[in-house]
Amino acid sequence: MGISILKSLKNCEIIFETNSKEQLQSMGKDINAKCVGDLEPNIHTPKKNLLTILNILQDFSTTNIEDKILAKNPDLKLRNGDIVAKFSYKTKKQIRNLLMGVGSQTRKLLETRRLN
DSSP states (O other): OOEEEEEEOTTSOEEEEESSHHHHHHHHHHHHHHOTTTOOOOOOOOOOEEEEEOSOOTTOOTTTHHHHHHHHOGGGOOOTTSEEEEEEEEOTTOOEEEEEEEOHHHHHHHHTSOOO
8 A cells, every 4th residue: 555654543543644645545445445334534634824914905805805816916826716715804903904724835925925
């Protein structure tokens, strides 16, 4: 199979680490086929990082932020789905901020430059 690391946890769970995603998926299919009721494979997917945009305008909302960022910054070469707006909030000084989920590559790209 190609298991690189095998760990057992205190709550009777087992963690397998493999070198590639394809090996992990084939191992999950094998576990499903052979141990239907006894074991359940759970393939971990990384969560999106949260990024805060400070001092946004009133016309930006959680529904249209992705379209406006993509339209105003075409040089970033972002695609739909790279940015997911979570929620916006106001501070005590009535400044609106927006919290959004981004992938690791998008986060690195957005942290290095200022958005228009």
